[in-house]
Every structure is written in structure tokens, then in C-alpha cells.
Amino acid sequence: MGYVAVTGGKEAISASLEHLAYERVKDGKLIEVDALRSTMRGFIDQVMSESSLYSEQLAALAMKQSEGNIEEAVFLLRAHRSTLPRLYYSTVTNPREMFVQRRISASFKDIPGGQILGSSPDYLHRLLDFSLLEETQADILNKKFEFETTEVPEESSLPLEKLPKVMDYLRSEGLIHDFPLNNTEPDDVTKENLTFPSSRSERLQILTRGQTGAINALGYAGLRGYGSSHPNVGEVRVGYQPIHVGLDSDEGDEAYYIGSIKLTEVESFIPMNVNVDGKEVLEFDIGYGACFGQNETKAIAMSVLDHALENPENTPIHDDEFVLLHVDTVESTGFISHLKLPHYVTFQSKLEQVRKIKRGGGVNE
Amino acid sequence: MDEHLTQDTFRKILEAMTFPGKLVQLEQSLIEVEPLYSQTVLLCHTLLDSEVTFAVVENTKISQSLHAYTGSHAVKMEEADFVIIPQNDAITVFSELNHVKIGDLRDPQKSATLFIEVDSLTDGKQFELSGPGIKNTTVIQSNLPSEFLEMRGMLNKEYPLGIDTLFIDSEGLVLALPRTTNVMEVKEEWAM
Amino acid sequence: MNKFPFAFLDEQSKKEIRRAILKGVAIPGYQVPFASREMPIGRGWGTGGLQVTLALVGKEDVLKVIDQGSDESVNAVNIKKLVQDTTGIETTIHTSEATLIQTRHRIPEVPLRSDQILVLQVPEPEPLRPVERSEFKTKQLHAEKEYSGAWLLLFEQIMRYNQTTQGADYPVLVHDRYVMNPSPIPRFDNPKINNSDALMLFGAGREKKIYAVPPYTKVASIAFDDYPFEIERFEGKSCKVTGLSNIFLDEMTDEVTGETYYLCNDTSFMKEFLEKRGTVYVR
Numbered sequence: 001m002g003y004v005a006v007t008g009g010k011e012a013i014s015a016s017l018e019h020l021a022y023e024r025v026k027d028g029k030l031i032e033v034d035a036l037r038s039t040m041r042g043f044i045d046q047v048m049s050e051s052s053l054y055s056e057q058l059a060a061l062a063m064k065q066s067e068g069n070i071e072e073a074v075f076l077l078r079a080h081r082s083t084l085p086r087l088y089y090s091t092v093t094n095p096r097e098m099f100v101q102r103r104i105s106a107s108f109k110d111i112p113g114g115q116i117l118g119s120s121p122d123y124l125h126r127l128l129d130f131s132l133l134e135e136t137q138a139d140i141l142n143k144k145f146e147f148e149t150t151e152v153p154e155e156s157s158l159p160l161e162k163l164p165k166v167m168d169y170l171r172s173e174g175l176i177h178d179f180p181l182n183n184t185e186p187d188d189v190t191k192e193n194l195t196f197p198s199s200r201s202e203r204l205q206i207l208t209r210g211q212t213g214a215i216n217a218l219g220y221a222g223l224r225g226y227g228s229s230h231p232n233v234g235e236v237r238v239g240y241q242p243i244h245v246g247l248d249s250d251e252g253d254e255a256y257y258i259g260s261i262k263l264t265e266v267e268s269f270i271p272m273n274v275n276v277d278g279k280e281v282l283e284f285d286i287g288y289g290a291c292f293g294q295n296e297t298k299a300i301a302m303s304v305l306d307h308a309l310e311n312p313e314n315t316p317i318h319d320d321e322f323v324l325l326h327v328d329t330v331e332s333t334g335f336i337s338h339l340k341l342p343h344y345v346t347f348q349s350k351l352e353q354v355r356k357i358k359r360g361g362g363v364n365e
Numbered sequence: 366m367d368e369h370l371t372q373d374t375f376r377k378i379l380e381a382m383t384f385p386g387k388l389v390q391l392e393q394s395l396i397e398v399e400p401l402y403s404q405t406v407l408l409c410h411t412l413l414d415s416e417v418t419f420a421v422v423e424n425t426k427i428s429q430s431l432h433a434y435t436g437s438h439a440v441k442m443e444e445a446d447f448v449i450i451p452q453n454d455a456i457t458v459f460s461e462l463n464h465v466k467i468g469d470l471r472d473p474q475k476s477a478t479l480f481i482e483v484d485s486l487t488d489g490k491q492f493e494l495s496g497p498g499i500k501n502t503t504v505i506q507s508n509l510p511s512e513f514l515e516m517r518g519m520l521n522k523e524y525p526l527g528i529d530t531l532f533i534d535s536e537g538l539v540l541a542l543p544r545t546t547n548v549m550e551v552k553e554e555w556a557m
Numbered sequence: 558m559n560k561f562p563f564a565f566l567d568e569q570s571k572k573e574i575r576r577a578i579l580k581g582v583a584i585p586g587y588q589v590p591f592a593s594r595e596m597p598i599g600r601g602w603g604t605g606g607l608q609v610t611l612a613l614v615g616k617e618d619v620l621k622v623i624d625q626g627s628d629e630s631v632n633a634v635n636i637k638k639l640v641q642d643t644t645g646i647e648t649t650i651h652t653s654e655a656t657l658i659q660t661r662h663r664i665p666e667v668p669l670r671s672d673q674i675l676v677l678q679v680p681e682p683e684p685l686r687p688v689e690r691s692e693f694k695t696k697q698l699h700a701e702k703e704y705s706g707a708w709l710l711l712f713e714q715i716m717r718y719n720q721t722t723q724g725a726d727y728p729v730l731v732h733d734r735y736v737m738n739p740s741p742i743p744r745f746d747n748p749k750i751n752n753s754d755a756l757m758l759f760g761a762g763r764e765k766k767i768y769a770v771p772p773y774t775k776v777a778s779i780a781f782d783d784y785p786f787e788i789e790r791f792e793g794k795s796c797k798v799t800g801l802s803n804i805f806l807d808e809m810t811d812e813v814t815g816e817t818y819y820l821c822n823d824t825s826f827m828k829e830f831l832e833k834r835g836t837v838y839v840r
Binding site: 008009010012013075078079081082083084085086189190191192193194195196197321325330331333334335336337338339341342343344345346348349350351352353356357 | 561562565566567568569570573590591592593594595596597599600601602604624625626627629630631632633634635638661662663680690691692693696718720722724725726741742743744763765766789805807808822
């Protein structure tokens, strides 16, 4: 009796990868990375945020390579990030200096600088536009030309890089709890393991790079009653944030501008009962959310979770271990999919146990 | 900055820590920081960077060079992740070590690793070592400073708290004593 | 295609892992936290073990990778390929030829030597996780050497089934101090960790922990006096090809006859055994 060993794992993998590569080309259609970068903003912004790597070009490349699979694209970018040397930390950047493209408040009808709607799908009627099936290059150029030659509307009353925060108004009335400036060096979760109880900087980092769906789901749960936060969106701003790098912090503060990134920032106001000098007073607490790219839903959900985690309670949304350990795209999808790996040795052990017990096995048979 | 040199050095350090008492020979470093041994500098090059801190006992010039070379920050001894003791016969040096980090029960790894320069790891008193990494016991013949061993005994008395030590000699040999190793000086026997 | 550093990780990442390994060796069985970079393979697929291997590996190393005891398993082949692609080192299926062995869920049958390092992939490093969800709390339990939870886990099994049903992940006490999860190796392999000639390193990438058991360290599977620790015994069963029965066996079913039979789980061990015996090994 000849024995045939089960070999060929390598060949099987090769064949599988060839199949995968074929899926992308089987219809014979080319899509350029530049085209993806220009026309797939939503995907690019989501992927940059979840992979915690700001590069529209790389995100577009990952999108092309992964055939639009967000899980895979984020994975590619995070792994790529692991190979890059970390040369500098940026200086503290203040979104007050953001070159705003969109800025609204739900808490006030009008705000200094105005409600700038900018570009957002919020006001769309979500009806499929079938004309896009026939769109040609010429159509695109025409639409571009039409918009660019339209009369420029009235400018905002205030310069777009110096718009005040809505929060300033509440602060000036003393309705927001005053906190001393906290200049503690933030923790870096990509360099040091997250520990519990978590610090605010750890939480904000994990939330901003969290899987969009997970953050949204938990934020939603927070609004529906699993949390005790009832937030009001004080301000959402989306625009370009200048980034500076300080070289050699030991001498002087030479800060070099290295570019601007698209950023979404949300400040939510949450009324809280606070004890001041023995009296119960109503004050506004703040929830904060910020993401690479235009990711408004996620940033708002993040602000709900930020506030919930700052105020621990006995519900899942207020539990930092529950929230922070389960929102990472790469970790959750990796572990879930690892269930597909062979587990026959451990399963065999269990099988043996179950059979023994069924047979009425005695003590340590 | 040679990644193969640091990898090779790391494997040797690991071997020394895994089998306490075993001597390993390190290469020369690519850069020198006087008056440290070349191999001490290589140890720093291999393990230090901007994410950890160090302290050099009684020498600020070395601290500046090491900071420039590794990116690691010099701090007070009580806060340092790595404590470097250049070749020094002074007993007082070791008594200063009573405040080095020994970790805490939740995080015993937040403890100092010491690099101690000695003149010879192949000549001197006899010590019997036992503990994890050592099959039964092993005897070494090295010039380990007894004042240090006393201090070490005190710092390591509540396992898992404690410090871990690497000794370097003038030949570039390295010997490791993780906190789990028991060290007993073998006294000369009286001839009967 | 040399856009990456040797062994994929940049020097700073390797340093952090190396520092964690050294502390792990100094505190046997204690889970040292580390930052755990993302790898090109998925979390849960061996990124912890892989990071340890990549931090260790040098030009002269010879690598063996197994999963469920097999060198041919898809996961093992993938990991081996990744290390090879990023380092150019030699690989082998023969345990005795390897200097580094990365494994998932088994310790090789061939006894290890002092010049070898075993790296085990760990999905869940925390032995107390089944009884305590919170990481904050389990860290405190380890700090206080408060391990009644681990005993409770076994006790409940005994109460229900009159025996311990813990197949793999069977907790051990290391150097009389830390209760450790030896990874999902079968109970059969637990004794190999005790007083081993080789260093064993454990990497949990997703949970971000590294731990170690140095050679010649006391490692005892926890048990009650009246319910002593027992390894799996394959009474009345033997490998269909080699006839061996004192090693871990895989259960197989004949596709044609539906008959159950057994084969050595450690495939390279079986291959070497057959080659030594002079049996022709047909692929």
C-alpha cells in the first residue's frame, strides 16, 4: 500500500492567487489610479481614515488593487504603513486655522461666518441617476466647465481660514465647563500597547482609525438609549488643515509647513448635571470627533463615543474595553476570517472529549 | 546603521539572557563613544531608540553622544529604562542604583536593564548560577563586583519585580543575569 | 523588489519587539505588551508569531514553519513564503535542520535543541479570559497571583463531565509564578515546554502580547491532586503508515470505504521516519 502524502499547499495557493488576479481583469476593463482618485472620494476618504495613513494616491492604488474591497484596501495600507520609518511628529495643529470648505451648526440658526453648506450629500434626493450610465468624457468636461464659469456667490463675511468656533460663543457665556489647557504628550497607540483604563488620547486615536461601520453602529446605540449622551451637534467643519513639523524641539520653534490634509472635525455639546459648590447646575460637556477626509457620520458618532467613554458607566457604550477593543477594521476582520484556518488539531481534541463523554467515560480514562 | 549587525547582536544578547552564565562575543561597533567599550556602544545601538530612556552613571558627555546617536533621551536614573555604568571601580556607584526602576506588579517589564562594564568576565571569583535557562547549575569565573551583586539581590528580592543586567568586559564578551538567576559566590574551601 | 527593509519591519519596529522579547525571557510566562504592527497577513493568522520571527531572523537562519503539525498547510506555506520573500533565507521541512521554527497549534515531535528557537502563534494569550472578560481585571489577577479562576474553569468541567475537558490552551504554571496559556497546542504537547533544551517564544499579534519560557524552566500543567493532568492517549490507535502510536495522531476518513484511520500529525516527522526505514515515499 503506497502512501500519498497531502502536499501541494504551495501550488494550491499559487493557483488561488492567479484566480484572484484574473477576477480583476476578466472583463478587459482598465481603470486608472488617477481616475479612482478623482472620482471615488468617498472610498478614498473612508480608507484613509481607517488605515490612519493620509495619502489619496496610495488609497486609490489600494482601491484598484483590492477591487474596491474596503477591508482589503485598509489592510494593504496599514501593512504598508508598517514598513515606513516614523521620522517626525507634527506640531500641535489647531482646526481654528482650517481652510474651511463646509461648516455648519445644528445648535444655532445662524453662526458668525454663516452656515456654509459646502459640498455634501445631505441635501440630495437619493434617486439613482441613470443618465450616468451613458456619461461620456465630453459630458464630464461640459459639467466641469459650466460650474467653473458660474458666477462666484457672495463670499463669507469672515475669512475662511479664521472662522471662530461655535463653541467660543457658549464659552463666552460661561455655559461650557472651563478646562485648563492639557499639554501632556499624547500616547501613540501605534507605538505602545493600549492599556486600561485608557487615556483620552488613546481613545481618540482608536476611534478615529476605527472601522466606519463599527463606530457608526456604536454611536447609534449610544443615541438610542444604550448611552446616556444626548448630544447636539455644535459644529461640523470640513476643510484643509495645515500641518507643520517642528525640527529639533530642543532649540527654538522652527516649524516647517509640509502640506494640508482634508480633515473633518465635530464638536458636540452634551448637557450634563454638574455639581458646583454643592449646587446642581446644568452645563455643557463636549464630545469630540475628527477624521482624515470627509467622514461626517463617523466624526459625529466618534464625538458621541468620546463623551460616553469620558464618563464611564455600566453600559456597553460607556465601557472603554468593549468599545476600543472591537472597532479596528484590521483586527476584527482578521480574527473573524482566521476561523477559516485549519483548526483540526484543537477540534480533534474536542471531538475526542465529546465522544468520551457520550460513551459515559469515567475519570480520566 | 547596519540592520544585520544589530540583528546579530540581538541574537547574541538573547542567547546570553536565555542561558545566563553563557558568554557571548560581540562585534565592534560602527561608531565609538569614548570612554565606553565599543561593545557597550553596540548594545546601545541595538536596543535604544527614541521610545526608551537611559541614564549614564556619572558622565554627561556620554549621555549627549548616546542621545545624538540613538535618539534615546537621557533622564534621571529613577526613570531610566536603561542604566549604563561605564568601567568604574568606585563602590559608591553601585549604591546609587537603589532607586532604579524595578517595575510594579501589574507591569514588571517596566524595569531597568543595566549595562555594566567590568574589566574581565573570564577571570576572577567563582560564582554558581542557577535558575531558568540553566540546566541544574553552572559555575562562572568572572570579576562581577560584589557590591553590585548585593544591590542586585536587594532590588530583585520580590520577583517578578527586579532588574536585568548585561555585563560587558574589555574583550567585548557579554554575560547576562536576568532577574530569575540566583548567584552564589563559591568560597574557597579550606584544605583539610 | 527591494522596497522593504530586511525582514519587512523597519529597525524601530524590530527594536521594540526585541526589547519585549528580552523582558519576556527575564520574566518567564508573563505577557509583555508590545505595539504589534500590522503585517501583510491577517490578524488572527499568525501576525504575532510572525513579528517575533521577523525580529529574530538573520541571513544565516534556516526556517521551518508548520500549522497543525504540517509544513504543507496553506497558512504555514504562506508565512514561510513571506519570510523567505523578505529575507532570502533558506527554509526546511526537517525539524533538526531548522534554527528557527514557527508553529501554529503544535510542538514538533522531534525534540528541540539549545541552538533552536521555537516561536508559537497565539490567538488568545490570556489564560483567565474564559472567566474574566476585562483586560484591566486580568492584569490585576496576574499581579496578585490570584489564579483561582483558572482552577475554577477546570473544576466546572470536572463537575459537569467528571473530567477536565480542556483539550488545547490547557493552562500551565511557569516558574511557580505566572499562569500562562501555552497556545492551542494539544495537552499532549504541554510536557514538552517543561525543562526544554530550547527557548520558546509566544507571539499574540492581535492581542499585542509577547511571552517566553526559557529552557530548563519549571512548567506544570495545573490540575487537582485527585484529577491529575493527563495527555491524550491514542489507545488502540496507531498511524496507518508508520504503525507508531506514541505520537499525536490525526483522524482521517477513507474517501472510498468510509473507514476511519489515523496518521501521524507531524508530517515531517512521519516523512523522516519512513525515509529512515527505507520505505518508498510516493508523492
